[in-house]
Amino acid sequence: MTPAPTLSFTDQVRHQLRREWQQHRLWALALVGFIALRAAYLTQPFWHAFAGYKGEPYWLQYLALFFPAILFMRVVMAEPLASTDLGTLTRPLSRWALVVGKGVFLTLAVLLPWILADAWQWRGFxxxxxxxxxxxxxxxxxxxxxALLFGALASLTTSVAQLSFLLLGLVAFYVGMDIGLTELRTFIRWNQAGRTGPPFGQASAFLHSLAYLVPSLLFLAVLLVQAIGRRRWLAGALLALGVTLGLAVPQFWLGLKWLELPLPAYTGSALTITPGPAPAPVAGQAPQPLWPTLHLSGLPPRHMAMVVHFAPAGLDLNKARVNWRKNQDPYFWMDENMTQRQHDRAKILLGQYPSTQLSYTSPYFGQVRRSPLSQVLGPTLPTQPWQLRLAVYEMRKLVDLPLADFLHSPPSFLLKSGRRLEFQPLQETRSSYLLPWTARFQTSRLLPAPLLSMDDLPRFGEGGVGGAWAVLRDGAVGENHLLPTQQGRGHAQRSGQFHDDVTYGYQFHLPKPQDRQALTGLTLDTWMKKVRVEIWLPELRGLTDVDVTPEQMQQMVK
Known part of the structure; x- marks a missing residue:
C-alpha cells in the first residue's frame, strides 16, 4: 500500500522530473542532438550541397522512428511498472505523480524538440x-x-531479458497478423472494392489519422493500467488489440477516399468547340487546335486548354482510364503529348514579344502533327453524347529580374500557400549559364487538399501541364531567347506520414553572347547587368466540361 504523500502533487511531479533528468539526461541530449542534425540535413543549403536530391535515406527514417522509442522504453523500465518492488511503494510519491512526471519528461525531451524541428522546415510557405x-x-x-507501443511493451516487463522475449513475440504476432489480414483482404476482394483513388487528386488522410489515434490511445491505456493497477492480463489484451488495429489501418484504410474537395471549376469566358476545319479568329484570337478536326474558341489572352479526358457521357471515369490504358475502349485520357503542350505555350509566349526578334529556335515553334480523332478513338464510336473535360491554364509572368541578381543569393517566390519557387546561384559552363531552380510543395495530409496531377505545382515541369519557361530579354539588341525547362536532378521527398514536403529540381540553360563578345568586345559582367530574366509558368484556372453531340462526333472523325 502506498504511504500517504507528504509533498503536494506539484512537488511530487517536480521531484520525479528531476529524477528522470538525472537518470536519462545523456540519452535525452543525444536525442535532441540527433533531431538537430536531421533538421540540418533536410535544410538548405546543406541539402542542395550534399544531399543530392535523393530524399531522406531509409536509415535516417528508421533512426527517426526508433530513437524516440528507445528513450520511451528506458524511461518506463527505469522503474518497472510490472514489478512489485516499484520505488513508489516506499517513497512518498503517488502513482499518478509518477505517471505525470514521466509523461512531462518525455513530452519535453522527445515530443517538443521533434515538433519544433519539423516546424522549422515549414517556415516561409x-x-x-x-x-x-x-x-x-x-x-x-x-x-x-x-513510441507508445514500445513504452507499453516495456511496462509489461521487469528486465531486459523479458523485454527481448516480448519483442520477439511482437515480431511473430506482427508477421502472423500481416499474413492473415492480407489473405482476408484478398478473400473479400478489397483490392477491387473501394480502393480506387480519386482520378486527379489525393484524398485527405484525416480519418486515417484518427484510425492511428485509436491504437495510440490503447497503448497509452496499457501504460496507465500497469502504472495504476498492475493488471498484466488486461494490459496484454489492450496491447494485442492496439497492435491488431495498427496493422489493419494500412491494409484497409489507405485506399479509401475521405474528405475530397471538388475540382476547381473554370469561371472565365464561355468556351465553344468547332468540329471540322479551323474557324476564323475572333477579336484577333485564333482558336486552339485540340485535334485537326476539333478547335476550341473563346479562350482569353495568354490562356490555353489541355484535354483531361474525352469519353462517352455518364461513363465511370476510373474504368475509362483503366480500359484506355489497356487499349480496350475508344476513350481518350489526358493529353500526354508533351510536344503539343510545349507548342501551345510557345505560341502564347511568342505573342507577348511582337516587336522584338526571337533569336532562339526550338522544335516547338514549327507545325506539330496532331493525330486525327479517327486514329485516336478508333473507327467505331458509341452512338451517344460525349463529354470533353478541359483544364484551362494561364501563362503568368512570375519573375522579371536582372540576370546578375541570380549570381549569388537569388530570391525565392511564394506562389500560393504551401507552394514556393526557389532559385539556386548560377553555374557557369563554357558556352552558357545554368540556372537551377526547384518547385517545392508542402501540405498536411490531414486537410482535404487535392494534389492535382494537372496543377501548376508540384509537377508542372514534368508529367502534368509540362514546364515553366524563361525569357532572356536583351533590350540592347532587341532580341529575346525563349528557353524551355530542362530536367534537373529529379525530385526529393522530405515527407512524413501525415504531411507532404516534395522538391522538384529543374534548370534553365542560358546561352552566353559569344558572337557579340567576339565582335564587339562585350564583357560578361556588362552583359549580365543589362540582360533580364523573365520566368513564365502555367497556372491552373479551373476545369470545365463540354458536351459533344453524336452529330458533332461524326463530323470530327470523318
Missing part, C-alpha cells in the same frame, strides 16, 4: 493557422504511436 495546426498534429502523431 504562407501556411494558414489551420494548416499549421494540422501540420503540428500530424508531426506529433507520426512517431508517437510507435
Amino acid at each position: 504562407g501556411h494558414s493557422p489551420g494548416t499549421w495546426v494540422a501540420l503540428l498534429l500530424g508531426s506529433a502523431q507520426a512517431g508517437l504511436m510507435l
Whole structure:
C-alpha cells in the first residue's frame, strides 16, 4: 500500500522530473542532438550541397522512428511498472505523480524538440493557422504511436531479458497478423472494392489519422493500467488489440477516399468547340487546335486548354482510364503529348514579344502533327453524347529580374500557400549559364487538399501541364531567347506520414553572347547587368466540361 504523500502533487511531479533528468539526461541530449542534425540535413543549403536530391535515406527514417522509442522504453523500465518492488511503494510519491512526471519528461525531451524541428522546415510557405495546426498534429502523431507501443511493451516487463522475449513475440504476432489480414483482404476482394483513388487528386488522410489515434490511445491505456493497477492480463489484451488495429489501418484504410474537395471549376469566358476545319479568329484570337478536326474558341489572352479526358457521357471515369490504358475502349485520357503542350505555350509566349526578334529556335515553334480523332478513338464510336473535360491554364509572368541578381543569393517566390519557387546561384559552363531552380510543395495530409496531377505545382515541369519557361530579354539588341525547362536532378521527398514536403529540381540553360563578345568586345559582367530574366509558368484556372453531340462526333472523325 502506498504511504500517504507528504509533498503536494506539484512537488511530487517536480521531484520525479528531476529524477528522470538525472537518470536519462545523456540519452535525452543525444536525442535532441540527433533531431538537430536531421533538421540540418533536410535544410538548405546543406541539402542542395550534399544531399543530392535523393530524399531522406531509409536509415535516417528508421533512426527517426526508433530513437524516440528507445528513450520511451528506458524511461518506463527505469522503474518497472510490472514489478512489485516499484520505488513508489516506499517513497512518498503517488502513482499518478509518477505517471505525470514521466509523461512531462518525455513530452519535453522527445515530443517538443521533434515538433519544433519539423516546424522549422515549414517556415516561409504562407501556411494558414489551420494548416499549421494540422501540420503540428500530424508531426506529433507520426512517431508517437510507435513510441507508445514500445513504452507499453516495456511496462509489461521487469528486465531486459523479458523485454527481448516480448519483442520477439511482437515480431511473430506482427508477421502472423500481416499474413492473415492480407489473405482476408484478398478473400473479400478489397483490392477491387473501394480502393480506387480519386482520378486527379489525393484524398485527405484525416480519418486515417484518427484510425492511428485509436491504437495510440490503447497503448497509452496499457501504460496507465500497469502504472495504476498492475493488471498484466488486461494490459496484454489492450496491447494485442492496439497492435491488431495498427496493422489493419494500412491494409484497409489507405485506399479509401475521405474528405475530397471538388475540382476547381473554370469561371472565365464561355468556351465553344468547332468540329471540322479551323474557324476564323475572333477579336484577333485564333482558336486552339485540340485535334485537326476539333478547335476550341473563346479562350482569353495568354490562356490555353489541355484535354483531361474525352469519353462517352455518364461513363465511370476510373474504368475509362483503366480500359484506355489497356487499349480496350475508344476513350481518350489526358493529353500526354508533351510536344503539343510545349507548342501551345510557345505560341502564347511568342505573342507577348511582337516587336522584338526571337533569336532562339526550338522544335516547338514549327507545325506539330496532331493525330486525327479517327486514329485516336478508333473507327467505331458509341452512338451517344460525349463529354470533353478541359483544364484551362494561364501563362503568368512570375519573375522579371536582372540576370546578375541570380549570381549569388537569388530570391525565392511564394506562389500560393504551401507552394514556393526557389532559385539556386548560377553555374557557369563554357558556352552558357545554368540556372537551377526547384518547385517545392508542402501540405498536411490531414486537410482535404487535392494534389492535382494537372496543377501548376508540384509537377508542372514534368508529367502534368509540362514546364515553366524563361525569357532572356536583351533590350540592347532587341532580341529575346525563349528557353524551355530542362530536367534537373529529379525530385526529393522530405515527407512524413501525415504531411507532404516534395522538391522538384529543374534548370534553365542560358546561352552566353559569344558572337557579340567576339565582335564587339562585350564583357560578361556588362552583359549580365543589362540582360533580364523573365520566368513564365502555367497556372491552373479551373476545369470545365463540354458536351459533344453524336452529330458533332461524326463530323470530327470523318
